[in-house]
Amino acid sequence: xxxxxxxxxxxxxxxxxxxxxxxxxxxxxxxxxxxxxxxxxxxxxxxxxxxxxxxxxxxxxxxxxxxxxxxxx
Numbered sequence: 001x002x003x004x005x006x007x008x009x010x011x012x013x014x015x016x017x018x019x020x021x022x023x024x025x026x027x028x029x030x031x032x033x034x035x036x037x038x039x040x041x042x043x044x045x046x047x048x049x050x051x052x053x054x055x056x057x058x059x060x061x062x063x064x065x066x067x068x069x070x071x072x073x
Contacts, residue, residue: 005052016053020046 010016023046030039 005057010053016049016057019053020049023049 010019023042027039027042027046030036030042
């Protein structure tokens with residue numbers, strides 16, 4: 001499956017964790033301030049990120065092919 005989560009930028013674990021922590025933190029702040037609608041939206045976004053980046057994450061996919069080197073002939 002080719003989707004945005006397969007982008008090489010998401011390969012390091014710390015970036016995927018950050019993509020989960022940010023919406024979860026926003027949801028927590030919204031709950032604290034009583035904005036339950038926004039908390040539901042960002043909480044759902046965080047839950048979706050957990051699913052995409054940790055549950056459905058394909059660890060065995062091949063690395064992205066390198067671009068051909070034009071300097072060699």
